[in-house]
Amino acid sequence: MNEPRPPAVALEGVGKRFGSGATAVDALTEIDLSVAAGEFVSLIGPSGCGKSTLLRIIANLIDPSEGSVLVNGKPARQARLDQDYGIAFQQAGLLEWRTVQANVELPLALHGMRREERRSQAAELLELVGLGDFGSHRPSQLSGGMQQRVAIARALARRPALLLMDEPFGALDEMTRERMQSELIRICAETRAAVVFVTHSIPEAVFLSQRAVVMSPRPGRITEIIDVPPGTRDEDFREADAFYATITEVREALRARTREGSP
Amino acid sequence: MLLLALLLLAAAWELYKLAAPDDGVRIGDALILPRSDDASMPHLSRIFEVFGEQEVAGVAGGGTVLSSVVDAVWYSLRLAVAGFAAGVAVGFVLALAMQRVRVVERALLPWVVLSQTVPLIALAPLVYGWSGNLSLFGLDWQPWMSVSVIAAYLAFFPVAIGVLRGFSSPTPVQTELLAACAASWWQTLLRLRLPASVAYTIPALKLAAAAAIVGAIVAEISIGLNGGIGRLIISYAQQATGDPARIYAPIIGAAAMGVVAVGLVGLLGVALRRYQPEETA
């Protein structure tokens, strides 16, 4: 009954160069990474390490200069055309002129779903993110955290196998951020989607993911992949020894690279 | 690019003359496309020719059309500039007052904003009776003063709004910075608000210049002031049956007047470009 799902993301030898000649910038070099189906992986590193670029390459919003990108077993472009992933950015990017419900329905409407089906799907998704009563509100009436939740609901609209998130909680305050992290864990457990999550917060990476991919800049590359010990992700985990130990591990991986690579 | 656009327009003009019926195109009783005979739409070459003609045929010593137009433009321009200067000065002072005293802003700004939406130009004919009958501070009211007053009146409003907006444009961070340096209201004005307002003042001055020009021309027509370009347009228009191409001359003069006025403000903007943000395409 359970046929093995292909890896959500398979990157081999991926590189990206901007510009040419003497002024070329190697945003990414020799990226090899595999994300299993249903796995939560975060990309963490300082500015300029290429994590956002890598996310956009997976999303087929940018083309790599070299290497192969497979999403859900298909080339990235095909995966985008088939709508195999959902994406959420740092700004929620909701369309102010649509209601919350209409915003969640957007990806469904674009690919021809009928109105009743769209409506019930969107309602379900809003329930999932805890905003079931806010369907007819306007985005301007919602706080930042709520808008981000709508953006996540929208990203899940087509029940994708992969969720791509580019620092979605970056604009929120710390308390809201922690709340949203717990929400996200719950949502992922229910949808069984794989997640590639870009962040520059170490505790966030450790709390959310099963593996933390540490990256460093100039040129952008993966320096280390750290396994986060399994365990229930609840508020207790934030105070567990394993949590702090892993945070330290990630921090040192980041620092080691910085010491090596800094001028 | 402007040259190309003008050339295309010129080509369109001559092409229309070629292709369209002499009597124009009608729907029912109403003309929707203009008549294209030589009386209604002279050839462009004819329009240029007109400038060289004697103003009054057969009168020796009279000037050419070109010289008449230039004289009239010079006359009107001075009136418009006088009005413009007065309007800008008063507008500036009002903006200062509105910035300094919040109550003044709350009481006056709605009216000033509202005035942008209503045809103030309708007041132009009303100054008709002032000349010859009014005496202010011992000075007899001259007709040309009415023209300048109208120009000033029309220039005043955009300047007041634009300058106030410019004075209010600094961010809270910037005003807080100056407050932390114990700067007085005057210093804050000089060092922060004034430079910040340049980006808003220049477009407002362009609007005001264009408004002053139109106001001056319309006022001249309403008052019947001789010597100005407004009067020249009307008198040539009345002679139009005799020589239809002639009316283009003063109108081109008026257009040139507008371009010169706005262009001068533009030059001011270039001189002050240090205070304006970079224009991104």
Add this chain to the structure above:
Amino acid sequence: MRTGAVWTGRVFSGIWPPLLFGIGFLVSWELFVLLRDIEPFVLPKPSAIFEQLGENLDTILAAAWDTGRNALVGLALGLVTGLAAALLASWLRSLEELLTPLTAAAAAIPIVALTPILNTMFSSTSSTPRRLIVMIYVFFPIFINTLKGLRQVDPVHAELMRSYAASSWTTTRIVRLPGALPYFFTGLKIASSGAVIAAIVSEYFGGLQQGLGPAITSAAAASAYPRAWAIVTAAIALGLAFYVVALLAERVAMPWQRPQGELT
């Protein structure tokens, strides 16, 4: 509930300074003319103006109707041409580059001065020249503002639509057009009041003797100054009416911009 009361309170405190100023202005005007014995040709009393407004209401309304009709037709024509040009220019960069210097030149030129030319091109007994002047006047703010709106797209929205593999037309329909609406309405508000202004000013350049402009001129020439001022008041009211309609259209078309209470 609380938000409603707070909002009304804010509106109220916002209204009384300008309202008081307006009333005070009219009162001091009346007193000034009265006490200093000012002749009506300089400045009539507000009460005299009001009286003339009532007495001549029929003729004034007829004149307003003539001017208003010209303004309306010109506004409609200018809207259609301005929108079409903006849509085309957002699509064809070359068109935009051609039109932009023209718009800068047009802002400097007193467009109404073209009226006599149009009077000979059409006929001086037709309303078309005035309507065309209004059309030209309206075209530019509509064109400039709508084009600006069409050109700017929030980068997040652009990336989102790309992630949906949406076609270029779909992106235009879903993101670009609704996003351009606020800019269009900015242009419409300028254009609608500008239409009335252009309609009236073009009446000063000869042609038919209908409309508010000639009515004002003839009243002034006949030294009937309170009546002239009364017609001016009607002209102002007409301009205001056009502007208010544009304002209402904006509110109706973009309900999401209305200030509402915020939740957390």
